Amino acid sequence: MIPRPAQYLLRFDDLCPTIEHEHWLRCLPMIEEFGLKPILAVIPDNQDTELILSPPDPMFWPLMRAMEAEGATIALHGYRHLCASRGESLLPLHHYTEFAGVPEVTQHRWIREGRRILRGQGLNPTIFVAPRHGFDHATLRALRKEGIPLLSDGFARVPFERGGITWIPQQIWRPVEKSSGLWTICIHSNFTRAAQVDELRAFIRDHAAQFTSVDRVLAEYPLAGLGTIERLYEAWTLWRVQVRRARRRRKVRSSSSDKN
Numbered sequence: 001m002i003p004r005p006a007q008y009l010l011r012f013d014d015l016c017p018t019i020e021h022e023h024w025l026r027c028l029p030m031i032e033e034f035g036l037k038p039i040l041a042v043i044p045d046n047q048d049t050e051l052i053l054s055p056p057d058p059m060f061w062p063l064m065r066a067m068e069a070e071g072a073t074i075a076l077h078g079y080r081h082l083c084a085s086r087g088e089s090l091l092p093l094h095h096y097t098e099f100a101g102v103p104e105v106t107q108h109r110w111i112r113e114g115r116r117i118l119r120g121q122g123l124n125p126t127i128f129v130a131p132r133h134g135f136d137h138a139t140l141r142a143l144r145k146e147g148i149p150l151l152s153d154g155f156a157r158v159p160f161e162r163g164g165i166t167w168i169p170q171q172i173w174r175p176v177e178k179s180s181g182l183w184t185i186c187i188h189s190n191f192t193r194a195a196q197v198d199e200l201r202a203f204i205r206d207h208a209a210q211f212t213s214v215d216r217v218l219a220e221y222p223l224a225g226l227g228t229i230e231r232l233y234e235a236w237t238l239w240r241v242q243v244r245r246a247r248r249r250r251k252v253r254s255s256s257s258d259k260n
């Protein structure tokens with residue numbers, strides 16, 4: 001069942017105490033104003049220096065707890081966000097990721113430890129968001145063993161089951177009007193400019209009734225494996241995203257070699 005009109009989920013990535021504070025503060029009001037219940041992808045123990053953008057915010061963890069209490073879904077966003085593995089992901093979009101290709105026993109330990117850290121902060125992570133879309137069959141097994149039954153990733157237009165995990169697809173990185181399907185819009189607030197936040201806010205204002213939550217998705221969608229047509233759609237969309245990204249990388253490389 002592809003829902004019509006389209007439904008949208010909002011997801012904020014790379015949340016940790018050293019988030020770019022000013023940018024994050026631009027996003028918060030619209031969550032409250034429109035009563036949104038986003039996915040908050042929280043890094044348990046951030047060691048990625050690219051995500052140290054402000055002094056550690058003492059209010060970060062209390063805010064995450066308050067937002068979860070208001071209906072947001074807490075996601076385990078990897079472990080330390082150190083993307084040093086070259087293993088092939090089930091969604092091969094990046095060369096280096098944190099989890100794909102890492103021995104299963106290590107992945108299992110990272111997931112267990114990450115969940116322990118978030119629980120220690122009073123949060124209850126129920127869904128996994130892999131840094132840079134990097135995960136493999138070992139990741140899915142480790143998630144199952146640790147009782148995290150949900151993954152936010154993939155390119156189908158409906159949630160589905162695969163590898164014993166429920167996948168809630170995440171397909172777009174800015175608001176895009178769709179006629180049908182469930183679409184997760186992933187926002188990296190650290191690198192989102194004011195104009196992009198304005199664009200997102202206007203989109204939410206015009207489509208507020210179409211924004212849903214993980215809880216509602218799980219209650220409203222029949223969960224099963226994907227049918228043939230949707231599997232083809234998924235493969236075609238993944239290919240298109242890969243082509244777009246390769247083209248963008250080539251452009252960046254050629255513009256930097258022009259400068260040299």
Ligand SMILES: [Zn+2]
Nearest residue numbers: 013014131132
């Ligand atoms: Zn990330």
